Amino acid sequence: xxxxxxxxxxxxxxxxxxxxxxxxxxxxxxxxxxxxxxxxxxxxxxxxxxxxxxxxxxxxxxxxxxxxxxxxxxxxxxxxxxxxxxxxxxxxxxxxxxxxxxxxxxxxx
Amino acid sequence: xxxxxxxxxxxxxxxxxxxxxxxxxxxxxxxxxxxxxxxxxxxxxxxxxxxxxxxxxxxxxxxxxxxxxxxxxxxxxxxxxxxxxxxxxxxxxxxxxxxxxxxxxxxxxxxxxxxxxxxxxxxxxxxxxxxxxxxxxxxxxxxxxxxxxxxxxxxxxxxxxxxxxxxxxxxxxxxxxxxxxxxxxxxxxxxxxxxxxxxxxxxxxxxxxxxxxxxxxxxxxxxxxxxxxxxxxxxxxxxxxxxxxxxxxxxxxxxxxxxxxxxxxxxxxxxxxxxxxxxxxxxxxxxxxxxxxxxxxxxxxxxxxxxxxxxxxxxxxxxxxxxxxxxxxxxxxxxxxxxxxxxxxxxxxxxxxxxxx
Numbered sequence: 001x002x003x004x005x006x007x008x009x010x011x012x013x014x015x016x017x018x019x020x021x022x023x024x025x026x027x028x029x030x031x032x033x034x035x036x037x038x039x040x041x042x043x044x045x046x047x048x049x050x051x052x053x054x055x056x057x058x059x060x061x062x063x064x065x066x067x068x069x070x071x072x073x074x075x076x077x078x079x080x081x082x083x084x085x086x087x088x089x090x091x092x093x094x095x096x097x098x099x100x101x102x103x104x105x106x107x108x109x
Numbered sequence: 110x111x112x113x114x115x116x117x118x119x120x121x122x123x124x125x126x127x128x129x130x131x132x133x134x135x136x137x138x139x140x141x142x143x144x145x146x147x148x149x150x151x152x153x154x155x156x157x158x159x160x161x162x163x164x165x166x167x168x169x170x171x172x173x174x175x176x177x178x179x180x181x182x183x184x185x186x187x188x189x190x191x192x193x194x195x196x197x198x199x200x201x202x203x204x205x206x207x208x209x210x211x212x213x214x215x216x217x218x219x220x221x222x223x224x225x226x227x228x229x230x231x232x233x234x235x236x237x238x239x240x241x242x243x244x245x246x247x248x249x250x251x252x253x254x255x256x257x258x259x260x261x262x263x264x265x266x267x268x269x270x271x272x273x274x275x276x277x278x279x280x281x282x283x284x285x286x287x288x289x290x291x292x293x294x295x296x297x298x299x300x301x302x303x304x305x306x307x308x309x310x311x312x313x314x315x316x317x318x319x320x321x322x323x324x325x326x327x328x329x330x331x332x333x334x335x336x337x338x339x340x341x342x343x344x345x346x347x348x349x350x351x352x353x354x355x356x357x358x359x360x361x362x363x364x365x366x367x368x369x370x371x372x373x374x375x376x377x378x379x380x381x382x383x384x385x386x387x388x389x390x391x392x393x394x395x396x397x398x399x400x401x402x403x404x405x406x407x408x409x410x411x412x413x414x415x416x417x418x419x420x421x422x423x424x425x426x427x428x429x430x431x432x433x434x435x436x437x438x439x440x441x442x443x444x445x446x447x448x449x450x451x452x453x454x455x456x457x458x459x460x461x462x463x464x465x466x
Contacts, residue, residue, distance in 0.1 A: 046269035046385035049378040076261035077349040
């Protein structure tokens with residue numbers, strides 16, 4: 001893959017997916033989420049169930065192999081990268097990215 | 110010497126625990142972790158549990174009968190929790206070993222295929238014969254990627270409702286994955302059970318549309334493993350294209366209509382979200398009380414079997430009064446070095462060791 005790497009974290013659910021970033025900082029942000037977006041947040045929680053179900057991939061600032069976003073992504077069969085430390089500050093709404101849940105790399109699409 | 114040999118299983122248990130939760134970042138557990146909560150009630154909890162163990166002995170109830178009152182994951186998790194409590198409360202070694210052995214005996218009765226602590230990546234409640242019967246009963250449906258995605262969403266909704274009902278750490282009450290059961294020809298069976306989804310005993314206002322879901326999935330070209338915590342599922346291979354056959358039973362009824370499944374996903378997801386908001390907005394004192402209720406509820410069936418009241422005693426509830434989660438957390442030493450961390454926790458978890466927080 002020759003695209004520019006924008007972030008690297010821990011890949012915890014394998015596969016790659018491309019989509020537009022949607023940064024979720026609070027529940028007030030939920031209504032801007034569209035099906036196929038990449039869910040970018042500090043860490044997921046059960047209020048995000050419905051948007052997780054519509055996400056093409058999940059990227060989090062913190063977390064590990066057995067954290068909430070990792071477990072759920074593996075069941076949903078979508079890529080997940082956690083422990084990026086700065087995804088919510090570095091990625092912008094609408095930015096097109098490619099998430100590689102195997103290597104933990106996130107590229108500009 | 111005989112005593113030492115009797116507890117050799119603890120070595121495997123420690124290895125399994127280290128693999129499962131070693132160096133886990135507990136800050137991702139929300140709204141709190143068991144290491145914040147449980148030290149606050151360790152002494153009172155052990156007294157409560159000791160009464161159950163003693164009553165089972167007095168009534169001469171076999172481990173086989175007792176084991177039916179728990180799911181394996183619940184046993185594994187409560188063994189972990191209690192081995193930490195035993196050190197917090199500084200119980201003497203004889204009692205520590207007896208409490209640990211109680212859960213070990215239950216696990217032995219529950220898991221005929223071994224790997225009691227998931228060290229080898231499995232959680233197998235069913236014997237080989239039971240699996241043959243399940244497969245021979247038939248009525249499996251053909252899998253497609255679309256259906257696999259819907260099941261992922263259903264699991265997600267039920268899982269999150271479970272976390273909202275039982276906190277992140279007593280999830281064993283709600284969700285468990287069994288397998289992998291090797292079917293030959295590159296196929297495995299995994300059984301996902303989502304249960305106790307409408308516990309009005311602890312949450313009177315919960316409005317889930319079902320109590321229990323059994324999802325049986327046959328994958329091809331997919332490897333599956335869990336660890337000591339059976340909702341810590343991991344896969345190698347594509348779970349979407351790898352789903353070959355499936356069967357789902359909702360509250361005892363076999364369901365094939367995907368619209369029913371989609372509606373249930375919606376209901377459980379919304380209920381989980383609502384419940385989570387309610388849970389996380391509870392004042393700390395109420396959250397602590399609720400955590401006591403939830404922990405006791407994990408033992409409801411065994412209490413019923415022994416004609417005991419599973420509901421928390423006044424002594425248990427009083428134990429959290431005026432305390433804070435931060436107080437509980439300060440029980441433990443904190444580490445940035447992984448080896449030091451693992452050394453510390455292995456000594457805490459090992460009831461044979463005279464090592465205390």
